[in-house]
Amino acid sequence: MARNTVGPRAQQPWAEDYYYQPASPASAWPAAPGPAPAAAAAPAAPPRAARTGGQTAADHQTQRRAAKSRVDEWMEVDFKFGGSRIKRKAVALILLGLPAPVPLFFMLPALLTLNSNTFAVSVDDTLGTGAEVCLFLCLLVTPMVTLTGQHWFVPLRRWYGIMMAACSVGDAVAASITDDFAGGVFGRVAGHVFELMGFFMVMLVIPIVCTSNPWAQKKLGKYWKRFQRLTYVIWGLLACHLILLEGFGFESGDNGSGFAGDGDAVFHQRFYQYAACSLFLLTLRLPPVKRWIVARQNEGRMWLVWVTVAPIFAIFVIGFAYILNEQIFKGIDSFTENPSAE
């Protein structure tokens, strides 16, 4: 892969991984107190004395770097598959990336049979939720890099970003054809304020995905990163979209978004799911928090990071699980062309 030439890797939007090349630890971690060159000279074998007690920040950083490179290096190793050799990383990336097109797959039968009813009733839920899932997975990459120090999964950011764009554009196109709002095509995609937010998101996602390639990065130079950061505007617009769609509350005794009461209306409320996921994604993007995590890593007190982050991550997992639940059930309904209007 080509080298990223446009600046530091912190706060990368999705397309930046296209140019990802494992950077030197010095660029990834702040300079540690102590003789860094010496530490860099022997990263994999710190002295026994340093391992058993009286560790310095530099020792821990060295161990951290070694740990990071061990996982990334393990992922870079080839193995034999059939008649060819494949990197472990490639297999892992394919497996992790496979679920991303599933929302599009759910709509395929309705597309092949031109079932306008399925599109009219459930495309918003299936592709809209799919776009949300892909956006969150795309945004999850940076916090995971911060937490684990590993980079092998960074290419997933671009993949999830592209799938997010595909789902959101598909949703907008289907809505422009099959929705029953007045006002023609524009009325169907932007006739209500919540739709207008979705329309803005689609209008933003198109140029972002079009510029997520080496040629565009070269052409845009230092502006490319800023441009890609429009992803964060989409993230914000999604909050407006969901608030305008369902409000902050929920129907008493029912699911926030539907009819069937399964008793956990709060967990089904889409904005709450969004907020639960965003809390983790946003917090771990804040520069002071990233610096704090790096400092703890350098001190060798990673356990403190995990303990602190665990409740935030648990909230993320709960929110994301309910989004996935929505995606799976609505998606299966769409796939069987028995759309749920919930």
Next chain:
Amino acid sequence: MTSEMYAPGGRSTITLGGVIITAVSCLSALLLIAAIIYASGIGAREQAALTAAGCEPTLTPLMQQCTTQPILAGQYRALMTPAAQQLSTDAAAYAASEEDNLAVAEAALTAEVTSERALVAKLGALALPPAMRPLAKALISANQARATLTAEQARSSSLSRMRSFNHRVQLATATVETDMKLLQAAIDTPVRGA
């Protein structure tokens, strides 16, 4: 405090990042506790909602304990809309050729028979509450009768003989439409036990 950072002199300082992540972590922990408390009441709330709605065990395979009227209406609409569109297309093809093209008219009627039989099969598979089953049964019977008649019409050896079936087919269609309206009205009415 978790946000302490050790300076070279041994003095500790509290960093902004530490404060932020600790605050968010505490908030998340409180939210988790609230979520656990809320989740512990899910079963009781669900039972109360089902009782209030008079729901029966699910009629759908979607792991829902209750098929509500809007869900049922959606299922019925999803079944009928494409079938009605297909039957209209087939009927238009027959109307366009019944005067002058036996082969095309025969093909149109054969397609109509296929569509009607497919609709009958789908209606038979639609899970309905007991109160609606007689209506669905009547609609299926009417559709079957119409399909049989249309099949007989399609086997006609001449256009004039084929057209002679038109009046009987229209009567059969009227019966199907009446039964469809009755079932549609029953489905559109919010009912207990659905």
